[in-house]
């Protein structure tokens with residue numbers, strides 16, 4: 001990264017784009033340039049992982065804004081990995097590691113659900129920790145949509161956390177153990193679909209598998225005309241939230257896919273508001289490590305949607321749904337759940 005950091009022209013675009021700097025200020029979070037450029041160049045004092053590095057939400061807004069294409073979040077991730085200390089974890093991160101060790105889930109298994117599964121299917125639905133253990137209705141809705149449009153799905157109970165939350169706190173060793181367990185199951189399948197952008201990115205980039213998000217499957221494999229024919233929602237004004245890990249990591253095409261999918265549902269009117277692509281504050285393990293910062297970012301975004309006249313927020317990410325809904329400002333629903341509820345049955 002020192003070589004990459006040397007390309008920095010000090011334009012400040014990354015600092016202006018950073019949602020955490022913008023909400024809490026550089027006194028609390030030094031920001032992308034300071035951490036990923038000045039730190040590796042030795043122009044900054046030693047970076048303390050728990051106090052500074054872990055306040056980054058991994059939204060990639062800085063990398064998108066950087067004219068020199070410096071991969072700032074990757075540099076922050078590498079610093080987290082180098083500085084990982086199991087004995088100095090934030091309380092929320094320690095709980096996550098405990099849950100992984102006990103249950104192979106990053107969240108406490110408060111709502112475990114054995115999801116519908118067709119073992120003969122060549123498509124695997126990967127439920128993720130939230131879909132399996134916290135909000136199983138999201139995973140059930142995704143499987144229901146797959147079935148509704150004629151695709152059976154297998155969802156083996158042996159699948160565990162994809163490891164993305166561990167990688168985000170720098171715990172690469174545990175992440176690789178989970179990856180090994182999942183790979184022994186997933187390698188049998190031709191296709192993998194998830195409803196969590198973090199899982200999609202981890203399975204595609206980290207594991208090297210052919211994984212796609214539900215939004216991609218719906219747009220590319222099902223098609224808008226079938227969706228428009230099959231769905232109908234009561235009249236509702238929807239503010240779309242574009243999850244950072246879907247929009248900036250899985251790919252910017254997902255933004256247009258999401259908009260067109262929702263517009264294809266009769267009864268849905270999309271509301272325009274400035275913050276559509278802004279981070280919700282949940283990612284990068286910010287929600288588990290610094291819930292107060294995640295709360296400020298999430299509730300401000302929900303307020304923007306409310307001020308624009310929306311009835312609800314729809315987001316294609318279970319983590320975003322949790323954080324945007326925490327303030328109680330605005331009803332928030334997962335895109336798969338929203339579509340499943342709209343299907344005429």
Ligand code: SF4
Pocket residue numbers: 014017018019020021031032055056057058059060061062063072073
């Ligand atoms: S990834 Fe997002 S939160 Fe992290 S430094 Fe970049 S802009 Fe800020």
Ligand code: SF4
Pocket residue numbers: 007008009010011012013014015033037065066067068069070072
């Ligand atoms: S946006 Fe890129 S070039 Fe500009 S200050 Fe940040 S890291 Fe440097």
